[in-house]
Amino acid sequence: MDSVLFLDRAEWRILHFAGLAIFLGNVIVTAVWKALADRTRDPRTVAFAQRLVTLTDxxxxxxGVALILSSxxxxxxxMGWGGFExxxxxxxxxxxxxxxVLWGAILIPIQIVQARMARDFCDGGPIPHRYWTLARIWLWVGIVAVLLPMVNLYLMVVKP
Structure with a gap:
């Protein structure tokens, strides 16, 4: 065991899988949950879901990202792969x-704008057209942003 890291490889692997479960579980469930809330077109439901998307992220x-990266x-x-051989x-x-990068450059800024918009319609006011435009962008970019770590999961398990 490397005394600098305090844990052995098996313990780090457990933390890695825990981070993966938390991360992928949250991004998949949140995307489905938000899409279903948006489909209702009910301002209160949409605003509530939008608020919780930000919180759960x-x-x-x-x-999950912190656990994945650190572990x-x-x-x-x-393993001696300091150079990522x-x-x-x-x-x-x-x-x-x-x-x-997709999250930081596109998805999180959209979530911030949508959360601000949701404060204006959370009491039942009309949902602006711009919210729906941003929701479509968020959904499609989000699908790509989720598929990338799923391919990553394949690579980490299969190690081709």
Missing amino acids: WVFTVG GFAMAHL PAWLRWGLGLFVASG
Whole structure:
């Protein structure tokens, strides 16, 4: 065991899988939940879902990412892969970063705008057309942002 990292490889792997379950579980369930709430077109339901999308992203998505990255880098260190020598590891990290870029550059800014809009219609007011335009963009970019870490999961398990 590497005394600098305090845990052995199996313990880091457990944390890695826990982070993966929290991260992927949240982004998939949140996307489905938000899409179903949006389909109701009920301002109160849409506003409530939008508020919770932001909350669950901060708690579960960010928490899952922190666990995935810290445990992933720790396991790479313990395996002696400091330079990310296996190609599958580089591809996996690249896909994870690409997903993060989509979240940071497109999805989170849309969520912030939609959350602000939702405050205006949470009491039952009309939902502006712009909300629906942003919701479509959020859904389609979100699908890509979720598929990338799912391909990453395949790479990490199969290690081609």
